[in-house]
Amino acid sequence: MHKRALSAVLMLCILCSFAFPAVAQIYESKDGKSVIIAVGGSFAYTRDTAGVIRVWGDNQFGQLGKGHNSQSFKVMEFKTKNPNIDVSQIRDIIPANDYSFLCMNDGTVWGVGNNSYLPLTVSEGIYSTHVKIKLPEAPKTLAPGFGHVLALTENGEVYAWGRNSQGQVGCGNTKKMMTPVKLSLKNIVQIVAGGKFSLALDADGQLWGWGDNEYHTISPGNDPYILTPQKIDTGDIDIAVIEACGASVVLLDTQGTLWTWGHNDMQQLGYDTKGKTVSVPTPVPLPKPVTYVAAYSSQTYAILEDGSLWSWGNNSYGQLGQGFRSSSTEGVLPGQCYDHDVVFVMGGSLYCLAMLKDGTILSAGISKFGQLGEGTPDSKYTLTPNGMNLFVN
Numbered sequence: 001m002h003k004r005a006l007s008a009v010l011m012l013c014i015l016c017s018f019a020f021p022a023v024a025q026i027y028e029s030k031d032g033k034s035v036i037i038a039v040g041g042s043f044a045y046t047r048d049t050a051g052v053i054r055v056w057g058d059n060q061f062g063q064l065g066k067g068h069n070s071q072s073f074k075v076m077e078f079k080t081k082n083p084n085i086d087v088s089q090i091r092d093i094i095p096a097n098d099y100s101f102l103c104m105n106d107g108t109v110w111g112v113g114n115n116s117y118l119p120l121t122v123s124e125g126i127y128s129t130h131v132k133i134k135l136p137e138a139p140k141t142l143a144p145g146f147g148h149v150l151a152l153t154e155n156g157e158v159y160a161w162g163r164n165s166q167g168q169v170g171c172g173n174t175k176k177m178m179t180p181v182k183l184s185l186k187n188i189v190q191i192v193a194g195g196k197f198s199l200a201l202d203a204d205g206q207l208w209g210w211g212d213n214e215y216h217t218i219s220p221g222n223d224p225y226i227l228t229p230q231k232i233d234t235g236d237i238d239i240a241v242i243e244a245c246g247a248s249v250v251l252l253d254t255q256g257t258l259w260t261w262g263h264n265d266m267q268q269l270g271y272d273t274k275g276k277t278v279s280v281p282t283p284v285p286l287p288k289p290v291t292y293v294a295a296y297s298s299q300t301y302a303i304l305e306d307g308s309l310w311s312w313g314n315n316s317y318g319q320l321g322q323g324f325r326s327s328s329t330e331g332v333l334p335g336q337c338y339d340h341d342v343v344f345v346m347g348g349s350l351y352c353l354a355m356l357k358d359g360t361i362l363s364a365g366i367s368k369f370g371q372l373g374e375g376t377p378d379s380k381y382t383l384t385p386n387g388m389n390l391f392v393n
Contacts, residue, residue: 062128107138256289318381359391
């Protein structure tokens with residue numbers, strides 16, 4: 001797809017109030033109400049229309065950014081004693097499995113949480129305090145995977161660093177990278193990180209990939225991993241949005257069709273292959289066009305044009321929100337978990353959060369660390385309101 005056509009698609013999505021999963025955590029409604037819903041592995045942040053940031057869930061590595069690693073089930077207002085961070089100037093919050101990035105209005109980025117694979121661009125170690133990320137230039141957005149990170153600049157270039165055991169950094173080797181490396185990519189408009197692989201979409205609609213290829217996420221060949229960005233054959237698909245599960249790829253095209261391929265042990269591709277890997281993009285059978293897609297690990301969520309929310313994949317703790325819990329080895333094919341007015345959804349590790357058009361937050365799944373935002377460790381299998389609303393009068 002040509003740059004002009006892609007730009008038109010992106011603008012249409014913005015006008016319809018649908019942000020891009022893994023590219024921006026900010027939701028802006030048609031009447032200009034801006035909020036953040038940022039879901040990490042077992043924790044979450046929100047920012048309401050009054051600008052108040054709240055955090056909850058797992059904090060064992062200090063990923064909530066409070067400057068310590070004490071646990072609490074309570075939803076708390078985000079505060080920091082770091083004099084260099086003005087909470088009112090936080091533009092976006094981008095969480096990963098057990099670390100997070102605070103993106104400021106002036107372009108600086110602060111990292112908190114687990115640094116085991118060097119995603120915080122500092123020497124080896126686990127950090128619970130704020131670390132200023134050492135980047136060559138201010139990023140437009142970040143996309144964290146399982147220990148590796150991508151950064152997209154305003155001029156369409158990509159930097160990467162962190163865990164690199166399968167070449168997911170894209171620098172030509174498999175050594176951990178503490179220093180961001182500039183990749184051989186130009187005119188990139190979207191980035192996303194899978195568990196151990198990376199994807200980038202350029203302005204002409206070409207999809208690029210690198211890293212782990214065990215499940216043919218990048219190439220149908222037998223290469224175990226791809227060390228540098230390589231073109232992915234997506235045929236004639238006009239790509240609007242790119243997403244990734246842990247070891248599979250999700251594309252949303254300009255007509256609202258979802259295409260998936262890769263690992264399918266938990267039905268995360270949205271169709272039954274008896275657990276077999278899929279090597280080429282294949283459409284997901286859904287009753288209506290999709291307007292928004294989000295994926296995490298082995299679970300996928302899609303908002304349809306009628307405002308209903310559908311989910312599929314791993315449901316071992318009821319994180320699909322469909323009202324039941326599956327066995328740990330049994331995946332679930334697409335089913336409706338909410339029937340109207342859903343405008344935003346993000347999945348975490350065994351749970352999910354969604355938002356209705358009036359700002360009401362819904363949650364489902366495990367709550368071992370209080371990640372459902374209800375102040376208790378009680379899990380629930382049905383997607384229902386958790387008592388929060390981000391649209392403050």
